[in-house]
Amino acid sequence: LKARRHERLASIGAVRLRFRRRSFAMVQHWKVVGGADKGGIVVRQGSDLKSAQEDERLSTDAIVKELAKIGGRLQYAIVSGKGPQTGWVSIHLTGKELCVKVDDISAAAEPVPMTLEYQQSDACRARCEAEIAKTVPAWNYISQQQVMDNHLKVKPGMMYGLDFPFTEKMLFEMGPTWLTKAFHAAGTLGKDNAVTQLIPENKIKVTTGNNGGKFLFEARYKKQVEGLHTKLFAKIPHPCEGKTLSDRISTSVNKQPMELYEINSSRLLEATLPVKIPKFYFGDISNETSNFILITEQVPFSDPEPLDYEGKLAESGKRNEALAPFKIEGPYDKCMDWTLRGHPFEYYLLLVRTGAKMAGLHKSGKMGDPALLAAQFEDFSNKAPEVFGINPSKSTGGDPKMHKAKVTSAVAFMAEDAKAIFPAFCSDSGFQTKFTNVLMTLNAYSAEAMCWRHSNQDYISLTHNNLNVDNAFFWRDENGELDLGVLDWGSTGQRALGFKMWWWLYCGDFDVLTDKMDDYLQCFVDTYAEYGGPKLDKAVLKNHFVITAMEQMQGLCAAVPQIYRMCGKKHWPTIKNRYDSRIGENIDGKSTLRLYLHVMNTIIRIIHDSRWQGDQVLERFIDEFCSAAGVPRKEASAIFPA
Numbered sequence: 001l002k003a004r005r006h007e008r009l010a011s012i013g014a015v016r017l018r019f020r021r022r023s024f025a026m027v028q029h030w031k032v033v034g035g036a037d038k039g040g041i042v043v044r045q046g047s048d049l050k051s052a053q054e055d056e057r058l059s060t061d062a063i064v065k066e067l068a069k070i071g072g073r074l075q076y077a078i079v080s081g082k083g084p085q086t087g088w089v090s091i092h093l094t095g096k097e098l099c100v101k102v103d104d105i106s107a108a109a110e111p112v113p114m115t116l117e118y119q120q121s122d123a124c125r126a127r128c129e130a131e132i133a134k135t136v137p138a139w140n141y142i143s144q145q146q147v148m149d150n151h152l153k154v155k156p157g158m159m160y161g162l163d164f165p166f167t168e169k170m171l172f173e174m175g176p177t178w179l180t181k182a183f184h185a186a187g188t189l190g191k192d193n194a195v196t197q198l199i200p201e202n203k204i205k206v207t208t209g210n211n212g213g214k215f216l217f218e219a220r221y222k223k224q225v226e227g228l229h230t231k232l233f234a235k236i237p238h239p240c241e242g243k244t245l246s247d248r249i250s251t252s253v254n255k256q257p258m259e260l261y262e263i264n265s266s267r268l269l270e271a272t273l274p275v276k277i278p279k280f281y282f283g284d285i286s287n288e289t290s291n292f293i294l295i296t297e298q299v300p301f302s303d304p305e306p307l308d309y310e311g312k313l314a315e316s317g318k319r320n321e322a323l324a325p326f327k328i329e330g331p332y333d334k335c336m337d338w339t340l341r342g343h344p345f346e347y348y349l350l351l352v353r354t355g356a357k358m359a360g361l362h363k364s365g366k367m368g369d370p371a372l373l374a375a376q377f378e379d380f381s382n383k384a385p386e387v388f389g390i391n392p393s394k395s396t397g398g399d400p401k402m403h404k405a406k407v408t409s410a411v412a413f414m415a416e417d418a419k420a421i422f423p424a425f426c427s428d429s430g431f432q433t434k435f436t437n438v439l440m441t442l443n444a445y446s447a448e449a450m451c452w453r454h455s456n457q458d459y460i461s462l463t464h465n466n467l468n469v470d471n472a473f474f475w476r477d478e479n480g481e482l483d484l485g486v487l488d489w490g491s492t493g494q495r496a497l498g499f500k501m502w503w504w505l506y507c508g509d510f511d512v513l514t515d516k517m518d519d520y521l522q523c524f525v526d527t528y529a530e531y532g533g534p535k536l537d538k539a540v541l542k543n544h545f546v547i548t549a550m551e552q553m554q555g556l557c558a559a560v561p562q563i564y565r566m567c568g569k570k571h572w573p574t575i576k577n578r579y580d581s582r583i584g585e586n587i588d589g590k591s592t593l594r595l596y597l598h599v600m601n602t603i604i605r606i607i608h609d610s611r612w613q614g615d616q617v618l619e620r621f622i623d624e625f626c627s628a629a630g631v632p633r634k635e636a637s638a639i640f641p642a
Contacts, residue, residue, distance in 0.1 A: 027203070028066040030074060032081065032089075034098030036060045041098050043087035047073045051088070058083035063102070074099060077199075078230075085220050085230070111300075111326035114276050114475060114485055118227060121271075127187045128271040132372060134159070139257045140287055147252050150289040151240040157284025157292075158260075159267065160185040164284050166236050166291035168215045172198055179219065182282045182295075186267075189281075194222040211251045211258065211490055213238055216298055229279060231298040235262075237291055243588050251490075252290035258490040259292045260285050264376050265489035266296060272367050274357050274531075276485035299473045299485070302327045307339050309586075311579030314338035325478045332469045334507040334591045335598035340469065344508055345516050346482055347474065351467045351504050352520050354484060356527035359461035359497060364532020373462060378493025381460045385629070388451040392631040394638050397446030397554070401641035407439050410557035414600070417572040421583070422601060423608075431608055438607055438615050439557065442550055444639040445622060449551065452625045453496035453544050458534040465491040467504040470591075497524070497536070498544020506549065507595065510602045514611055517542070546606060546617045553603040559596055566593040 035041035040057030047070045058064070062081025066074060072091045078084070091099045118124055136158055154163050162185060165171040165178070176195040183189035201216035213236045221228060237252065237259070238244035251258060263283035265273075270280050278296035285292035302323055313319060320341050323329060329341055337344040361367050374381070389396055397403065414426040425431045442449065454460055464471075464486060471488040501524060505513055521538040529535050566587050567575075578584060578597065587593050607614035626633055 029079065029102050030064050030066060030076065030091075030099040031102045032058055032060050032062045032064070032098065033100050034060065034093070034096060040083060041089055043084045043089055045087060047075065047088050049073075049090075054084045054087055056083050058087070058089055064099075082224075085224055111324060111328075111475075113326045113477075114328075114473075114483070116274075116276055118279060119270055119273065119276070125271040128268055130187060131159075131267050132368065136376075137287070138375070139260055142253070142256065142287065142290060144249055144253045146288075147240060147249065147290050151237075151248070151252075151291065153289050153291075155286040155288045155291070158287055159263070159284045160282075162284065164286075164291075164293050166293055167239075168200070168213075168217075168234070168236070171217070171234065171293075172200065176219075179282075186280070186282045188279075189221075189228070190223075190225070192223070193225070193228075196220045196222055211247070211255075211488075212236060213244075227279075229281075229297040231300075232281065233278065233296050233298045235292075235294040247590075255491060256290070257285070257287075259290075259294075261377050261492045262488070262490040263292065263294055265492045266294065268373075268376060269367065272361075273486075274361055275354050277489075278485070278487060296487075299331075299487070300328050301331045301473065303330055307333055307336060309336070309579070309581065309584045311338060311577075311584070314579070322476060322480065326475050329474045330469075331473070333586070334468055334470050334595050336594075337469070337507075337509050337512070341474075342482065344512050345519070347469055348505055348508055348512070348516070349519065349523055350474075350482055350484055351469070351472060352501065352523050353527050354472075354486065355463045355467045355500060355504055356497075356524040356533075357531050359463040359500075360528045360531025360533035362462040362494075363528070363534070366532060367462065374494065377462060378465075378491060378495065380454050380496070381457060381494045383451075383454055385451050385455075388454075389447040390451050390629075391447065392629070393634065395444040395446075395634075396448060397443035400440065400443070400639065403443050403554070403557075404436075404440060404641050406554075406557040406560070407436050409560045410600075411435060413560050413563070414604070417569060418575070418597070420572075420576050421578050421597060423604070425608060426604065434615055435604065435607060438550060438618055439554060440639050441622070442547070442618055443554060444634055445625070446551075446554075448625050449547050449621065452621060453499060453547070455628075456540075458536060459497050459540065459544065460494055461497060461528075461533060462492070462494045463497075463500055464489060465493065465495070465500065465503060467500075468507050470507075496544050496548075497528070498541045499548045501541070502545050502548040502552070506552070506599055506602065510605050513602065514605075514609070543617050543621060546612065546614050547621055549603050549606050550614055550618065552599065553607075556596055556600050556603070563593060563596055 032041055035057060038057065040059040043054040043056070043058050045052045045054065059082040062083060063079040064076035065079055067077055067086070068075040073088050074091050075086070075088050077086050089099060091097070156162060157164050160182070162182060164182065165174050176198055179195040179198065180189065183195065184191060197220035199218040199220070201218065204216060206214040206216060215234055217232055217234065218230050219232055220230065238248040240248045263285060266277060266280035267283055270277060278299055281295045281297070283292070283294040320339070322341055332339060340347055358367070362373070367373065411432050414422040415432065419427065466488060467486065471486065473485045473487065474482060476482055501520070505520065521541055524541065525536050525538055567582050571582050575583060583593055583597060606612040622633060
């Protein structure tokens with residue numbers, strides 16, 4: 001039964017969108033109901049019934065946006081359906097309605113099933129093969145100072161050699177002429193076609209995520225052809241200033257070149273990925289400035305209203321009802337699984353299967369030439385031990401004295417200021433000692449843990465690096481089966497698969513994670529082998545997963561000062577649970593605070609809970625590594641400060 005369930009959740013696999021409403025004049029939409037026997041209704045170039053008639057009709061069931069209305073004549077812009085992008089039509093004719101008003105266009109428009117048809121087409125394959133054949137310079141490391149000095153400069157991109165916009169304002173200033181040139185260069189728009197107009201999305205704004213800014217817009221074309229999207233999405237860098245300065249430095253310096261890998265995922269892998277992704281239109285990045293832009297089709301999410309940050313659904317035990325077949329759920333956000341329209345296990349199992357499928361295909365060589373992919377994406381395969389910086393006598397992590405101070409600060413935060421949202425055992429001296437020893441020891445073996453996870457090549461493959469519910473878009477088919485597409489491909493590459501699994505599952509609730517961990521592991525092992533990978537040992541995979549989890553706790557301990565900046569000490573005495581708006585809602589459009597607190601809660605339980613025994617997993621890793629390397633365990637002086 002379990003195997004059938006895994007198979008039933010087969011994926012077909014775009015940039016997390018978090019929507020924010022603002023005041024705007026209501027736009028009237030219309031649905032075409034006439035002309036069914038003629039292939040649609042007549043479109044003219046002007047409001048006058050004697051004005052020139054367009055060659056193409058506006059299709060029945062099309063949804064249009066009202067631009068102007070004069071008597072019984074309607075000037076429109078097409079939203080969905082086929083026909084001229086804009087023009088004038090009659091609302092009624094000889095007593096028959098040709099167009100009717102609609103208030104909810106999501107209900108009026110028939111959802112279009114998401115498929116892999118384009119990605120598996122000859123056109124997509126030819127585009128990807130042409131991109132793979134290009135010679136693109138290797139990425140050179142850039143410093144924080146270089147980013148600070150150059151972030152406002154316009155420089156050519158690495159892939160296409162074009163100057164490119166890296167803000168929404170710049171895109172509209174450079175306009176249709178630039179976008180036409182960019183799409184031609186990327187091979188996503190026919191040479192006989194052109195972008196004629198850009199229209200900003202003023203109704204729905206996308207708040208910025210942790211790794212980049214995002215916005216929506218519409219494009220109009222000289223010729224509208226099937227498969228050419230008018231509703232588009234763009235991802236750009238954070239401004240290198242103010243509240244997003246630290247985020248910009250994190251992505252452009254500390255995580256570089258994660259944006260290059262994201263662009264490459266769409267640019268190079270669109271035709272071979274076993275999962276639906278938003279159609280690629282253009283992407284490029286400058287190695288000199290770290291600026292970038294990625295343009296794809298827009299995902300038609302159905303839930304643009306604010307999420308249930310207050311936890312009303314969680315407290316009621318209810319979930320939002322399922323949508324109509326093929327309507328896209330969400331967008332969802334991290335660490336808010338009570339907002340999912342089905343049981344979280346169903347969603348996370350599908351994410352695991354999707355990531356494992358890609359890893360298996362890559363391992364079997366079906367994703368493309370392994371050597372070429374290794375040069376275009378992050379690659380931790382086939383590395384010699386010395387590459388990781390192992391040292392048998394010294395700590396290979398942070399300075400022990402400084403690290404101990406961070407751990408001590410985190411213990412005090414969980415046991416005192418934030419005790420209302422952390423388990424009572426955080427105040428127990430025995431747990432505090434165990435927690436401190438685990439993190440200090442793992443810090444000392446930081447490089448060794450990296451080396452250990454990457455020592456067996458069977459456990460390394462290329463797949464998505466951060467496959468959370470907010471980095472996917474979900475829908476159900478006519479039988480109610482859950483399916484998905486995938487976005488946010490930053491830092492895609494080859495790493496240990498247990499490491500990958502942690503970053504797919506870390507935002508789920510601890511109880512579901514604990515109850516279903518064996519199912520997740522079995523699903524990964526079975527799917528990886530099914531799609532061409534070797535058979536893995538679940539125990540090894542789980543050990544890698546647990547060590548990765550505890551490694552993240554090191555960074556979270558260091559983030560305690562940032563937590564206090566997002567929610568000051570004066571607030572904590574009156575915070576009673578995770579749903580308090582001061583810690584539950586997004587801060588400056590980002591889930592950072594909610595995520596930090598949620599994941600800290602999960603990891604301390606992995607260390608403490610007898611079903612996980614994180615401290616014992618750490619001891620087994622050290623024994624295994626030291627035995628294989630033929631070295632003794634490190635002395636206490638290398639682990640703890642004097």
